[in-house]
Amino acid sequence: MRHHDLIVLGAGSGNSVIDDSFSGSDVAIVTEGPFGGTCLNYGCIPSKMLAHTAEVADEVRGAGTFDLDAELRGVHWRKIRDRVFGRVDDQRDSGEQGRRDSDFITVYTGQARFTGPRSLRIEGAAGPIDVEADQVVIAAGARPVVPPPVEKSGLPYDTSETVMRIDEPPHHLAVLGGGYIAAELAQVFAALGSEITIVEQADRLLGPQDEAIADAFTRLAGERFTLRLGRELTRLEGEPGALRLVLDDGSVVTADRLLVASGRVPNGDRLDLPAAGIDTHDDGRIRVDAHQRTTVDGVFALGDVCTPVQLKHVANREAEVVQHNLRHPADLRSADHDVVPAAVFTRPQIATVGKTEQSCRNEGIDYVVGTRRYADVAYGWALEDDTGFCKVIAERGSGRLLGAHIMGPQAPSLIQPLVLAMTLGIDAPTLASAPYWIHPALTEVVENALRDLTR
Structure with missing residues (x-):
């Protein structure tokens, strides 16, 4: 049985755990899918490249709103697809080659299953390989649910x-x-x-x-x-x-x-976790503590296989935490999931963070709401936008921000001041009045929603 100091299962966010600080160790990456994981190959990155292309097409079609005579004369799908995946696939291949060229990393391609607490069998094209390690990181991701x-x-x-x-x-x-x-x-x-x-x-x-x-x-x-x-x-x-x-x-x-x-389902069910003694939640997610440690000593997990929030930026944060904790067991860090923003890159764009109004009602929270439409601010006029809005929710009395929800152009960028305020404990009145807000930038829709809330 081949022994490694560290084995990482998954080549998405798990791959980012390994940096030059591990160069004195014997590290292995085991992956069944392509390097870069879901985000690079068929998730965040290609979908947003396509979403922006779609947005450009819609802008051309809607040019008449701005008294412009423009026409979309054709859509060259294969060129679009090849432009997107030409870049994506190059990143995937170069990332994998870099790992294979490393003098301290071994790459195994195949399906891994646990045979013990920190031992695995890898079923690949060349036949089964048995490996073990002092430490294991499970970053095996998730897959689409098929009804x-x-x-x-x-x-x-x-x-x-x-x-x-x-x-x-x-x-x-x-x-x-x-x-x-x-x-x-x-x-x-x-x-x-x-x-x-x-x-x-x-x-x-x-x-x-x-x-x-x-x-x-x-x-x-x-x-x-x-x-x-x-x-x-x-x-x-x-x-x-x-x-x-x-x-x-x-x-x-x-x-x-x-x-x-x-929907998507965690891939833990493909790893024979019971053979390692690794516990899972009822929905199949691997159980981890605040430091991303599983129920087996020396085994960590991160990303969609364990997190309650299946987002790439969450997996990346958890990878940073695991990276530190592998190297510094006496100084453990934790991943905070209290303030996690998310976005939907559709038309119109959507961004959200924190509690919804319905969750505040269900939890019996005494709250107030502030709302401002894009059409109420100058740059909203420039956009001729009559559907977008910003909604902020705060605790009555204290002004503590509980949640924010934006629908409209640039929503994923506009949400960020609110994410920052919630993370750092800046209340709504302070955020509304202390900083300058550029006029006539679209950020005024956030400022005015905050002012509406404080009134």
């Missing part, structure tokens, strides 16, 4: 891991699910010419968002897509290129392509 009616049908379908690399955009794309992945990819293909039908079990899209955001986005999405809300897929029929989605009310959605975007 039984789709899986059992035997018919082709796409997930976020495949749909961005297809050869031609579909004429009619059916999207199963109403979360952020569904919203982003529906927007991409709609802007590039596809007809979109979204099938979602809930009564509105982006259900976990603040109710004001979810309601407004659902209304706007309904103007662009066909929405089948409150409906469940019971059967997938037809043939490749001519699919029939039979819903629970007996209605049928026909499409030439199906995108399954109904």
